[in-house]
Amino acid sequence: MCIGCSGFASALSVAVDGGGAALSGPLDVQWGREVTQAVPRAGDGPLVLFADGRQKTFDLVVGADGAWSRVRPAVSPVTPHYTGVTTVETSLDDVDDSYPELGRPIGDGSVSVYGVNRSLSAQRNSGGHVKVCAPLDWNAGLDLADVEATRSSRSLLARWQRI
Numbered sequence: 001m002c003i004g005c006s007g008f009a010s011a012l013s014v015a016v017d018g019g020g021a022a023l024s025g026p027l028d029v030q031w032g033r034e035v036t037q038a039v040p041r042a043g044d045g046p047l048v049l050f051a052d053g054r055q056k057t058f059d060l061v062v063g064a065d066g067a068w069s070r071v072r073p074a075v076s077p078v079t080p081h082y083t084g085v086t087t088v089e090t091s092l093d094d095v096d097d098s099y100p101e102l103g104r105p106i107g108d109g110s111v112s113v114y115g116v117n118r119s120l121s122a123q124r125n126s127g128g129h130v131k132v133c134a135p136l137d138w139n140a141g142l143d144l145a146d147v148e149a150t151r152s153s154r155s156l157l158a159r160w161q162r163i
């Protein structure tokens with residue numbers, strides 16, 4: 001089962017604010033300090049530049065700052081790029097009672113089905129909440145700016161057969 005972002009964030013927060021005991025010793029967490037650049041230096045620890053103008057040398061820098069990482073350019077020129085696939089996400093509440101035929105194959109995890117140039121994935125979150133994702137079929141002629149038409153369209157599922 002997927003842990004929701006808020007639950008995961010509060011579990012991490014408890015671990016950190018509780019002195020970091022669950023995370024191997026006391027932690028000096030500095031919230032809100034934005035990194036702008038990490039500079040590797042031969043023979044010296046990497047230098048990290050912060051948005052507030054400060055900079056500091058560290059023994060080790062772990063870049064865990066997401067898709068648009070400010071640290072990654074220190075080791076790779078690769079940046080995120082659009083692959084051409086857009087996924088539409090919807091969600092279902094109370095899946096076990098309201099949609100038991102979907103709840104069963106999902107179990108405590110997720111279920112995905114794949115075909116040529118298409119897929120459909122359903123993932124259980126907490127509280128009977130399920131996320132369903134499907135890549136958008138550009139041939140379906142959907143105008144995403146027209147939210148109501150997109151919501152009511154069945155063309156997202158047109159190439160699937162009910163079993």
Ligand SMILES: Cc1cc2nc3c(=O)[nH]c(=O)nc-3n(C[C@H](O)[C@H](O)[C@H](O)COP(=O)(O)OP(=O)(O)OC[C@H]3O[C@@H](n4cnc5c(N)ncnc54)[C@H](O)[C@@H]3O)c2cc1C
Nearest residue numbers: 002003032033034035036063064065066067068069070123
């Ligand atoms: C809607 C959605 C659903 C997802 N569902 C799943 C799922 O069910 N299962 C799964 O495995 N993955 C899922 N993912 C993917 C997963 O969230 C990411 O792969 C994962 O969070 C990446 O972790 P990360 O630590 O690299 O980056 P992030 O989780 O993005 O964390 C980056 C952190 O760095 C901080 N940061 C960013 N820039 C700076 C900066 N310049 N200076 C300082 N700090 C900075 C941010 O504030 C953030 O706290 C989902 C993603 C999305 C968007």
